[in-house]
Amino acid sequence: MFNYILKKEFLLIIRDIHALLVLFIMPAVFILIMSLALKNTYSDSFETKLKVAVITEENIDTTTFVKDLNKSSYFSADLLFEESLKTLIYDKNYDFVIKIDKDFKNKINTNEEDFQIQSYSKADTNKEYFSILKNSIVEIISKNIMKEYFIKSKIDGKVLSQLSQKINNSYIYKDDKTKTKPNSVQQSVPAWLVFSMFFILIPISNTFINEKNFGTISRIRSINVSLFPILLGKILPYFIINQIQVIIMILIGIYIVPLCGGDSLVINGNYLLIFCMSSAISICAICFALLIANISKTTEEATSIGGVINIIFAALGGIMVPKFVMPEFMQNITSYSPMSWGLEGLLEIFIRGGDFSNIKIYLLYLLIFATISLLLAYILLKKGRN
Amino acid sequence: MSIIIKDLNKSYNNQHILENLSLQINTGSVFGLLGPNGAGKTTLVSILNQLIKKDSGNIEIYGFDLEKNSNEIKKISSYIPQTYAFYPNLTSYENLEFFGALYGLSGEKLKQQINYCIEVTSLEKYIHKKAFAYSGGVKRRLNIAIGLLNSPKIIYFDEPTVGIDPQSRKYILDVIKNLNKKLDTTIIYTSHYMEEIEFLCDEIAILDKKRIIIQDKKENLIQKKSIISIQLENRTLEVDVLNSYDNFLNIMSELKNKNEKIININFVDKNLENMFLSLTKEELRD
Numbered sequence: 001m002f003n004y005i006l007k008k009e010f011l012l013i014i015r016d017i018h019a020l021l022v023l024f025i026m027p028a029v030f031i032l033i034m035s036l037a038l039k040n041t042y043s044d045s046f047e048t049k050l051k052v053a054v055i056t057e058e059n060i061d062t063t064t065f066v067k068d069l070n071k072s073s074y075f076s077a078d079l080l081f082e083e084s085l086k087t088l089i090y091d092k093n094y095d096f097v098i099k100i101d102k103d104f105k106n107k108i109n110t111n112e113e114d115f116q117i118q119s120y121s122k123a124d125t126n127k128e129y130f131s132i133l134k135n136s137i138v139e140i141i142s143k144n145i146m147k148e149y150f151i152k153s154k155i156d157g158k159v160l161s162q163l164s165q166k167i168n169n170s171y172i173y174k175d176d177k178t179k180t181k182p183n184s185v186q187q188s189v190p191a192w193l194v195f196s197m198f199f200i201l202i203p204i205s206n207t208f209i210n211e212k213n214f215g216t217i218s219r220i221r222s223i224n225v226s227l228f229p230i231l232l233g234k235i236l237p238y239f240i241i242n243q244i245q246v247i248i249m250i251l252i253g254i255y256i257v258p259l260c261g262g263d264s265l266v267i268n269g270n271y272l273l274i275f276c277m278s279s280a281i282s283i284c285a286i287c288f289a290l291l292i293a294n295i296s297k298t299t300e301e302a303t304s305i306g307g308v309i310n311i312i313f314a315a316l317g318g319i320m321v322p323k324f325v326m327p328e329f330m331q332n333i334t335s336y337s338p339m340s341w342g343l344e345g346l347l348e349i350f351i352r353g354g355d356f357s358n359i360k361i362y363l364l365y366l367l368i369f370a371t372i373s374l375l376l377a378y379i380l381l382k383k384g385r386n
Numbered sequence: 387m388s389i390i391i392k393d394l395n396k397s398y399n400n401q402h403i404l405e406n407l408s409l410q411i412n413t414g415s416v417f418g419l420l421g422p423n424g425a426g427k428t429t430l431v432s433i434l435n436q437l438i439k440k441d442s443g444n445i446e447i448y449g450f451d452l453e454k455n456s457n458e459i460k461k462i463s464s465y466i467p468q469t470y471a472f473y474p475n476l477t478s479y480e481n482l483e484f485f486g487a488l489y490g491l492s493g494e495k496l497k498q499q500i501n502y503c504i505e506v507t508s509l510e511k512y513i514h515k516k517a518f519a520y521s522g523g524v525k526r527r528l529n530i531a532i533g534l535l536n537s538p539k540i541i542y543f544d545e546p547t548v549g550i551d552p553q554s555r556k557y558i559l560d561v562i563k564n565l566n567k568k569l570d571t572t573i574i575y576t577s578h579y580m581e582e583i584e585f586l587c588d589e590i591a592i593l594d595k596k597r598i599i600i601q602d603k604k605e606n607l608i609q610k611k612s613i614i615s616i617q618l619e620n621r622t623l624e625v626d627v628l629n630s631y632d633n634f635l636n637i638m639s640e641l642k643n644k645n646e647k648i649i650n651i652n653f654v655d656k657n658l659e660n661m662f663l664s665l666t667k668e669e670l671r672d
Contacts, residue, residue, distance in 0.1 A: 004487035008476065015475045015516075215469035219532070222435040224460035225488045 001225075005233030012207055013241060019203035023245060027196035028252050031188045035253075035262040038184040038322075049076040050095040050129055053088050057081070057102040061144075065100070068140040074132055085120050096121050096133055108145065139164065185263045189253035190346035191319045194339050196249070197242050197281050198310045201289030204238055205302035208293035235286055242282035246274070269349030277349060277359055280366040281342040287370040287377065288338070294380040313339040341365040387446075388413040388540055388572040389434070394443035396429055403429045405596040407443070411589070416566050416573040418587030418604075420580075425593045427576045431542050434574070435465040448539060464538035468545045470525045471532070474518035478509050478528050481517060482535065489536040503531040506561060523554025530561065540572040541565070547582060559586055616641070617650040 013019060052075050056062045062079060069077040080088070088094045097120040101107060107115040117137060119130065143160065150157035159166070211217045220230060253265030267274070289306065296302035314320050317337030323344075326334070334340040345362035348354030389411040396404040403426045411417045421427045432438045434445065436456055445452035447459045472481045482500045491499055504510055507527040512520060517528060526546055533541055543562065547555045559582060565571045577583055583590060584604065591601035600607065614634060616623040618641070625634045641648060 001487045001490065001492070004484050008473065008480065008484040011480060012473060012475055210474075213469075214474075215467040215471035216473065218432075218435075218437050218467060219465060219471040219485075220488060221437055222460065222463070222465040223485070223488045223536075224457045224490075 002229050002233060005229060006237055009207070009233055009237040013203050013237060016203050016206060019206065022199045022202050023196055023241065024248060026199070027192040027245065027249055028256075030192040030195070031185075031249060031252055032257060032260055032262070034192065035185040035188040035257045036260060038188065039262060050074055050133070051093060052077040052133065053080050053083075053092075053094040053097045054078065054100060055080050055082060055097060056100045059102050061105045062100065062102055064144065065104075065140060068144075069136065072136050075136065089120065089122055095125065095129065098133075098137070104141070105145065108141065183263050185253050185257050185265050186347075186351050187322050188257075189249055189265050190343055190350055191322075193246060193249040194281055194317075194342040194346065195310070195314050195319045196245055197278075197342070198285045198288065198313065198339060199307075200238050200242060200282075200285050201292050201306040201310070202303060203241075204234075204286065204289035205293035205296060205306060206299050207234075208290070209296060209299050209302055213298075238286050238289075239279070239282050242285065243275075243278060246278045250274075265350075267350050268353035270355070273349045273354070273356060273359060274346070276356070276363060277342065277345040280345070280363045280370075284338055284342070284366040284370040284373075287373040290377040291373040291380075294377045310339075313337045316340065318343055338366060338369045341369075387411065388415075388448055389574075390444075390446045392444045394430075394433070394445065395441045396426075396433060396438070397441060402596050404433075407593075407597050409591060409598050409601065411572065411574065413448075413572055414566070414570045415589050416562070416575060416587045418583035418590040419574060419576045419593060420583060420590060421576075421593035426596060427593055428544065430593065431465075431544055431574070431576060435463065435542060436460065437465075461536065462539040464533040464536060464541045466530055466533040466541060466543050466546055468548060470517075470529055472517060472528055475516055477512075477514050477516055478504070478531070479513040481528065482531060485532045486535045491535065499535055499537070503534045506534060506565075507531040508557070521550075521554075523550040523557070526550055526554065526558055527561075530558065534565070537569075538571065540574065542574045543576065545577050546575075547577065547579065555582075562586060615650075615652045616648060617652070619647050619649060 052069060054062065054066050054069070054077055056079065058079060066077045066079045069075050085097055088097050099118040099120075101115065104115070104117065119133065121130065143163075146160055147157055149155075150160070211220075250265065250267070255264075258264040292302050292306040292309070296305055314337075316334055317339030318326070318334050319339055323331055323334050323340070341362040345359045345366075348358045348362075352358070387410050389409070391407060391409040394404050394407040394409075395402070407426075407430070419427055419430070429438070433440050434447070434452075436452070436459070440452075448462055450458045452459060473484070476484070479500065482503060483496065486496045486499055504513060507530055509524070509527055509531055512524055512528070517525065520528065530543075530546060546562075547558055550558070562573055562575070563586060566573050573586070575583065575586055587604055589602070590604050590607050591598050593599070614625050616625065616637070623637065625637055
């Protein structure tokens with residue numbers, strides 16, 4: 001009997017084209033887009049450098065300045081003579097235009113107070129980009145002046161010229177565990193995988209609500225059949241679908257994202273632990289889906305309620321915006337989203353090479369959430385029957 | 387007796403739906419359960435199919451107590467709901483296979499039973515087409531086919547012909563009649579269509595205001611009301627002459643004394659609908 005129950009449920013899932021799109025195509029597209037789109041955010045350099053036009057007259061100082069600016073991994077600079085700012089910014093697509101006096105070095109050395117370097121950009125330019133540009137200009141000019149000073153004073157300024165390479169940053173987290181900042185694909189794959197696993201609620205609620213509304217559940221209950229194989233037959237196919245999602249999304253991260261120009265997914269951890277985490281996420285998502293299916297009267301209602309809650313879970317849980325870029329109070333809020341527990345557990349394994357002791361707390365949270373959801377679903381189902 | 391119900395009570399939110407309801411249904415009969423909307427028909431059928439629990443009372447089905455022998459009763463019963471209780475994204479064959487498996491059938495026995503149900507309901511053309519694309523009539527036939535998978539001794543049909551064309555309706559009624567005649571299956575049939583009940587049923591009960599208000603053989607029941615309609619100049623009087631012929635004579639003599647002009651006198655058709663309306667009254671129900 002059980003094989004027929006499984007067959008029925010698999011046929012229903014396979015024939016639900018909308019659910020398949022949400023479960024497989026949506027996360028695959030998100031992983032590709034977000035891995036490529038967020039590449040700069042996670043990288044120490046820009047894939048597409050910011051275009052800078054330096055308007056000045058050509059001399060040894062200005063040419064060196066532009067040359068040094070081009071050495072930066074963030075900028076691609078051109079030395080230009082007077083030209084319209086609007087043409088440069090809007091027609092020639094320069095991100096920044098810098099006006100600098102050809103005698104800037106002398107003016108700095110002589111402490112000329114009205115000396116200025118003026119930058120221009122579009123109104124919606126990222127302020128962080130301007131900060132990077134400003135710091136780079138300060139660094140380039142200071143280095144040049146100091147270099148001349150050291151030569152005159154016969155001081156070896158080797159360390160000074162390598163100063164930027166000698167400045168490194170380490171992330172400090174409140175739980176004092178060593179954590180590595182993920183690259184874009186290592187953040188995107190687990191994030192959108194967890195997100196899509198929770199969307200199992202669409203096929204579950206569709207089937208469950210249709211069964212409820214069409215009287216199929218009543219018919220099944222009027223048959224002399226135990227509830228256990230029926231329930232297991234409903235849960236197991238969705239669990240298997242979730243595990244297929246895990247395999248496909250990991251393969252996309254490893255093989256497809258690099259083909260499109262992104263980084264490749266590197267998994268440092270144990271595959272058995274990935275299965276433990278994905279199982280807990282799946283059980284949590286299925287139980288939550290059963291709760292939503294019991295709360296809702298129609299499939300439209302389930303899709304709206306479940307969809308909105310999933311998106312809130314995702315926004316709070318570091319799926320849409322990575323947790324490490326959030327301010328501290330938002331990072332604290334993420335602890336209340338089941339998607340965050342799933343994501344953090346997977347990141348522990350994917351990036352930090354964590355062992356079971358590192359993920360057990362997330363497993364526990366997910367299973368507690370699953371148990372509460374299932375209990376509430378059962379109470380609602382029983383209430384409905386009475 | 388296939389079903390014996392004694393003093394059945396059921397209430398929701400402190401409101402009585404069924405009150406001290408008693409009923410007996412003969413084995414092998416086609417039993418019509420009539421009643422206006424909200425009379426409690428669905429509640430009664432749901433209790434008999436163990437979809438909801440009764441508050442009190444005794445129910446025996448084929449000698450089995452509903453509470454003590456619920457599994458035995460489920461094995462010999464089949465419930466064919468008003469809704470299309472199957473999976474629209476599956477074909478007829480896949481639906482029958484799934485429900486057959488739930489009835490404990492497998493292998494060759496399952497195939498044989500599926501083929502039998504397909505043949506009885508003439509679903510041959512549709513077995514590999516998905517059910518959502520069927521017409522209302524074919525959907526109803528699939529609904530019935532699923533209910534025949536366990537070769538039940540008793541089948542509950544809950545308004546099985548709602549929303550279908552006359553040809554499909556006739557076909558379904560013939561299938562039900564044949565099931566009763568050939569296999570001696572007890573049929574419990576609820577419907578709002580009086581002509582269907584008249585065509586199908588040997589015995590009829592009318593459920594209204596929480597209890598069975600009348601139960602008898604169809605012929606007896608229709609005979610129990612003989613109405614004469616007296617059309618006067620400004621109104622029409624209806625008189626039950628079967629229960630009180632004296633009353634009819636008195637009325638006629640009174641009309642004569644008052645010099646009221648009688649325009650026409652008719653015997654109202656002795657059909658089930660008139661009997662039903664006269665018993666349950668004509669006011670609208672929720």
